[in-house]
Amino acid sequence: MGDDMRCETSEELKAFVMEAKQYTKNGKVADYIPALGKENPDDLSIAVHYPDGSCVSAGEIDKKFTLQSISKVISLALVLMDRGSEYVFQRVGMEPTGDPFNSIAKLETMAPAKPLNPMINAGALVVTSMIKGKSVEERFQRLLTFIQELAGDETVQYCEEVARSEFETAHLNRALCYFLKQHRIIEGDVEELLDLYTKQCSIEMNCLDLAKIGLVFAMDGVDPLNARQIMPKDIARICKTFMVTCGMYNASGEFAIKVGIPAKSGVSGGIMGAVPGTVGIGIFGPALDEKGNSIAGIKLLELLSQKYGLSMF
Ligand code: GLN
Numbered sequence: 388m389g390d391d392m393r394c395e396t397s398e399e400l401k402a403f404v405m406e407a408k409q410y411t412k413n414g415k416v417a418d419y420i421p422a423l424g425k426e427n428p429d430d431l432s433i434a435v436h437y438p439d440g441s442c443v444s445a446g447e448i449d450k451k452f453t454l455q456s457i458s459k460v461i462s463l464a465l466v467l468m469d470r471g472s473e474y475v476f477q478r479v480g481m482e483p484t485g486d487p488f489n490s491i492a493k494l495e496t497m498a499p500a501k502p503l504n505p506m507i508n509a510g511a512l513v514v515t516s517m518i519k520g521k522s523v524e525e526r527f528q529r530l531l532t533f534i535q536e537l538a539g540d541e542t543v544q545y546c547e548e549v550a551r552s553e554f555e556t557a558h559l560n561r562a563l564c565y566f567l568k569q570h571r572i573i574e575g576d577v578e579e580l581l582d583l584y585t586k587q588c589s590i591e592m593n594c595l596d597l598a599k600i601g602l603v604f605a606m607d608g609v610d611p612l613n614a615r616q617i618m619p620k621d622i623a624r625i626c627k628t629f630m631v632t633c634g635m636y637n638a639s640g641e642f643a644i645k646v647g648i649p650a651k652s653g654v655s656g657g658i659m660g661a662v663p664g665t666v667g668i669g670i671f672g673p674a675l676d677e678k679g680n681s682i683a684g685i686k687l688l689e690l691l692s693q694k695y696g697l698s699m700f
Pocket of ligand 1: 454455456457488489508553560588652653654655679
């Protein structure tokens with residue numbers, strides 16, 4: 388969504404943001420990726436995008452943030468289109484883990500060592516390794532173009548500073564990659580894969596764009612603004628199902644009970660929501676809870692879900 392289309396500020400949403408904001412003081416900005424540590428923990432903003440093209444918002448909605456783990460849903464959609472589900476799910480599973488998103492533990496105890504799902508880091512690294520293209524540049528460009536199409540905003544780019552910061556400190560993700568390579572789940576050069584993965588995680592946008600992407604998933608892969616099918620319905624369905632079962636890491640069960648919408652979070656503090664057939668939601672609140680989810684963002688979604696009966700269950 389370019390600068391020409393603006394969201395209307397909603398007094399009702401503003402009141403929900405004020406209420407949820409109190410929780411930011413109980414959270415902490417992620418700093419294991421040093422460049423993320425600079426965010427203001429008090430920030431909280433939201434945009435809600437409707438299929439008719441209208442949009443309501445509250446907070447500093449112009450502020451950009453990096454997608455981090457939210458990008459995992461989008462790379463999965465691209466790879467399912469590139470390779471088909473049989474190929475993809477031979478290499479990554481469909482089950483929630485109950486472990487933190489960056490855990491290595493289950494890889495060693497499961498046989499074969501294929502990661503349990505595409506939303507944990509190990510699984511997302513496998514997914515990214517399957518993006519088609521002749522070089523890192525070509526593969527990244529394909530993903531970026533896909534994200535620009537989903538957001539309807541061709542100005543979306545990645546943040547070089549965050550990508551570099553993560554690449555230099557991604558020791559655990561490197562370990563996951565080498566483990567996966569040893570077990571032949573991934574092929575090719577690990578440093579190139581990490582280069583691609585850290586750029587993918589550093590793609591940045593504001594919550595209006597994020598709400599628009601959520602809307603495309605909510606509308607079964609169709610962009611309601613131009614009636615274009617951007618991804619097959621079945622792939623949007625698979626992605627939304629993973630958002631329900633694994634989208635909020637090892638807090639997905641509690642989130643399903645308290646909020647009940649397909650959602651995906653990232654350690655930048657972003658949350659993308661896709662309420663089936665209804666709306667797309669983009670939230671940015673960088674103070675995180677102990678599981679790595681936006682603490683006030685979750686509260687905000689809880690308030691909205693209760694007020695508008697958004698739970699799908
Ligand atoms: N880039 C981050 C990582 O790999 C993404 C994790 C997340 O957002 N939870 O550690």
